[in-house]
Amino acid sequence: MSPVHVLHDAPLAPLTTFRLGGPATRLATATTDDEVIAVVREADQTGTPLLIIGGGSNLVIGDKGFEGTALRIATSGYALDGGTLELAAGENWSEAVARTVEAGLAGIECLAGIPGSAGxxxxxxxxxxxxxxxxxxSEVVAYDRRTRETVVIPNAECAFSYRHSRFKADPGRYVVLRVRFELEDAGGMSAPLRYAETARSLGVRVGDRVPAADARRTVLALRAGKGMVLDAEDHDTWSAGSFFTNPILTEEAYGAFLGRVRERLGEDAAPPAYPAGEGLTKTSAAWLIDQAGFTKGYGAGPARISTKHTLALTNRGEATTEDLLALAREVVEGVRDAFGVTLVNEPVTVGVSL
Known part of the structure; x- marks a missing residue:
């Protein structure tokens, strides 16, 4: 195995889509699974704090940076066999989606344009x-830091739920190396469309199929209109995409929320509401933010709400992480005061918290 490329006192901001955060004591870039495992094992054996960085699209790093080893996973590998796809953790996700659509396969075409890596x-x-x-x-190949071995975890054992998994629940245990997918050969058609905005844009009904390439193209256009496709010249994309998850409320919490909504907006007000499992209702974080008074472009400093989408907090070019967090806290407090709902940040925070 060739030596892993290492930099000391290395800037981390350029490795994140926010372009924020201080340096790492040490930055190791791994281009193979063996290199990834070697860096992780060394950190674990020496008791060195470890930060895993993929595409950097879901990271908020504190201004002081990271005292320890930052591991940038830059592995490559795209293997397609029929409908079975294996991606190395470092593969660019959006590019991988494009390749599956070109191959005539369905299942991830509406996930086009999402920044970050496959892992x-x-x-x-x-x-x-x-x-x-x-x-x-279908399964995830990961290095288990507890047992110190590579494991293959089938879908049923990943504990997937809305924006969550066993990997997120136990963030220090697994380092994803490869991800395997089972895609559908639908003769170049998409999976049945399940999102009203996408179907409407395509002039079809929810549940219909369209050419997968058309679905991908439409999603990219919708995302771009909301500043959700990376563009170095567009500060609305200097973000982590959606900064807050959509709240999921129990019956009791939803009832109280509905009361607050009608008290504030009138008896006929109807907030977005979607079934989210037995006794649970999901509502829209973007709607809450907007209705609480935080409209597109809100903010006077270098960190502001996107001019295209209220759910994205952005760096206008000169922001610090503290600027971003101050805005995030203002939004959380405003929504809680208005509607009694506490928003939860979607990006992972390093060295800081809301």
Whole structure:
């Protein structure tokens, strides 16, 4: 095995889509699974704090940086056999989606344009526009830091739920190396569309299929309109995408929430509401933020709400992580005061918290 590339006192901001955060004591870049495991084992054996970085699209790193070893996973590997797809953790997710669509396969076409790497997708159970990776992931290959061995975890044991998994629940245990998917050969057609906005944009009904390439193209256009496709020239994309998850409320909490909504907005007010399992209702974080007075472009400092989408907090070019967190806390407090709902951040925070 060739020596792993290592930098000391290395800037981490350029490795994140926020372009925020201080340096790491040490930054190791691994290009093979063996290198990933070697760096992890060394950190574990020496008791060195370890930060895993993939595409950096879901990270908020504190201004002081990270005291320890940051491991950038830059592995590559795209293998397609029929409908079975294996991606190395370091593969660019959006590019991988494009290749599956070109191959005429369905199942992840509506996840186009999501920034980041393939290895992060099972951790967050990445989802958008009616699809989640949990519907197509067959198994995850990971290094288990507790048992010090490589393990293969089938879908049924990943404990997938909304933006969650066993990997996210136990963040210090697993390092994802590869992700395997089972995709559908539908003759170049998409999976049945499950998101009303996508279907409407395509002029079809929810449940219909369209050419997968059309579904991908439409999703990319919808995302771009919300500043959710990376563009170095567009500060609305200097973000982590959706900063808050959509709240899921119990019957009691939803009843109290509905009362607050009608008290504030009138008896006919109807907030977005979607079934989320027995006795649970999911509502829209974007709607809550907007209705609490935090509209597109809100903010006077270098960290502001996106001009295209209220759910994205952005770095306008000169922000610090503390600027971003101050805005996030203002939004959380405002929504809680208005509606009694506490928003939860979606990105992983390093060295800081809300």
């Amino acid at each position: 992060a997708t099972p951790i967050q159970n990445v989802g958008a526009y009616g699809q989640e990776v949990s519907a197509t992931i």
